[in-house]
Amino acid sequence: xxxxxxxxxxxxxxxxxxxxxxxxxxxxxxxxxxxxxxxxxxxxxxxxxxxxxxxxxxxxxxxxxxxxxxxxxxxxxxxxxxxxxxxxxxxxxxxxxxxxxxxxxxxxxxxxxxxxxxxxxxxxxxxxxxxxxxxxxxxxxxxxxxxxxxxxxxxxxxxxxxxxxxxxxxxx
Amino acid sequence: xxxxxxxxxxxxxxxxxxxxxxxxxxxxxxxxxxxxxxxxxxxxxxxxxxxxxxxxxxxxxxxxxxxxxxxxxxxxxxxxxxxxxxxxxxxxxxxxxxxxxxxxxxxxxxxxxxxxxxxxxxxxxxxxxxxxxxxxxxxxxxxxxxxxxxxxxxxxxxxxxxxxxxxxxxxxxxxxxxxxxxxxxxxxxxxxxxxxxxxxxxxxxxxxxxxxxxxxxxxxxxxxxxxxxxxxxxxxxxx
Numbered sequence: 001x002x003x004x005x006x007x008x009x010x011x012x013x014x015x016x017x018x019x020x021x022x023x024x025x026x027x028x029x030x031x032x033x034x035x036x037x038x039x040x041x042x043x044x045x046x047x048x049x050x051x052x053x054x055x056x057x058x059x060x061x062x063x064x065x066x067x068x069x070x071x072x073x074x075x076x077x078x079x080x081x082x083x084x085x086x087x088x089x090x091x092x093x094x095x096x097x098x099x100x101x102x103x104x105x106x107x108x109x110x111x112x113x114x115x116x117x118x119x120x121x122x123x124x125x126x127x128x129x130x131x132x133x134x135x136x137x138x139x140x141x142x143x144x145x146x147x148x149x150x151x152x153x154x155x156x157x158x159x160x161x162x163x164x165x166x167x168x169x170x171x172x
Numbered sequence: 173x174x175x176x177x178x179x180x181x182x183x184x185x186x187x188x189x190x191x192x193x194x195x196x197x198x199x200x201x202x203x204x205x206x207x208x209x210x211x212x213x214x215x216x217x218x219x220x221x222x223x224x225x226x227x228x229x230x231x232x233x234x235x236x237x238x239x240x241x242x243x244x245x246x247x248x249x250x251x252x253x254x255x256x257x258x259x260x261x262x263x264x265x266x267x268x269x270x271x272x273x274x275x276x277x278x279x280x281x282x283x284x285x286x287x288x289x290x291x292x293x294x295x296x297x298x299x300x301x302x303x304x305x306x307x308x309x310x311x312x313x314x315x316x317x318x319x320x321x322x323x324x325x326x327x328x329x330x331x332x333x334x335x336x337x338x339x340x341x342x343x344x345x346x347x348x349x350x351x352x353x354x355x356x357x358x359x360x361x362x363x364x365x366x367x368x369x370x371x372x373x374x375x376x377x378x379x380x381x382x383x384x385x386x387x388x389x390x391x392x393x394x395x396x397x398x399x400x401x402x403x404x405x406x407x408x409x410x411x
């Protein structure tokens with residue numbers, strides 16, 4: 001079948017997004033899509049999902065470009081914002097921007113700098129007298145630790161306690 | 173036109189949640205927020221702490237959990253002087269109403285919680301508009317729950333917002349974050365708020381205009397609604 005002339009095709013928008021996750025590994029493409037489809041399905045239903053018309057153009061494990069129909073960017077934004085975990089690992093989808101073409105989206109919103117996170121196992125951490133734990137990884141200023149007090153993780157629904165370097169005193 | 177500043181007036185950092193204040197402030201800054209309010213439930217209230225903040229302002233607050241009206245007034249007496257923003261943990265009908273009757277309260281949190289209805293009616297909404305008590309619409313239940321509970325919450329938000337709009341009561345849209353993974357940027361907040369009946373301008377007001385108004389109330393020059401200490405020699409500011 002002949003493809004539609006470009007003037008008759010639906011207008012598209014390209015959403016550039018990045019993931020912030022507490023997992024160590026890059027996120028699986030299929031897992032991400034499953035989670036996005038599920039979140040959209042529960043929030044907006046079949047009708048809403050079809051209006052948005054997701055198509056993942058590119059994804060490298062931590063950032064990607066998603067194509068949606070032009071009129072549904074707001075709906076897509078709301079649906080993507082309700083994703084809170086991927087395969088049980090806490091994750092946020094951060095939208096950097098939207099554009100009308102892939103090229104503009106890439107040029108404007110894809111940032112190349114990427115601070116690598118380092119895993120530092122079994123370093124004792126403390127803050128004042130109340131906070132004890134073991135650091136597991138560090139990325140720039142950000143430090144994730146496993147606290148001795150696990151209650152706080154249950155309340156926060158996360159795997160690690162997240163701090164910055166200004167919070168801690170390292171026990172040597 | 174002035175550039176808009178966006179605020180998230182309800183975060184629960186460590187020791188209540190699982191991210192520290194500075195980590196949440198860092199994440200909020202990366203999301204483009206101008207300020208966050210640390211609003212622990214009062215059992216986790218750590219005292220009058222000064223937060224180090226670069227880029228993202230951190231405001232000190234407390235969320236009072238009261239079982240009845242007398243308890244609430246007692247706790248307001250205790251905490252009002254210590255914090256910039258005082259919120260009431262809503263849900264109980266009597267507490268919802270008492271909170272909106274008390275001019276010292278800044279925000280009534282989740283009035284819909286626990287009840288079958290939205291938790292506020294036309295009388296409470298009018299009181300809130302009169303005393304400048306803001307209703308909170310938290311994104312936390314919308315992000316974290318699926319199905320029945322979320323359906324009820326959205327329905328309550330829609331009903332509550334219709335009342336707030338009718339009586340001109342202030343309202344704030346917050347993340348209710350207990351970790352930095354729960355924070356959302358302004359555009360996402362607006363997109364979600366539009367799902368329960370706000371238009372774009374109203375949603376933006378809920379994260380910029382009303383929060384600014386509440387924060388402004390805690391400034392030392394503020395005396396009461398419409399009355400403000402103006403430095404001698406400087407031009408009078410219109411409110």
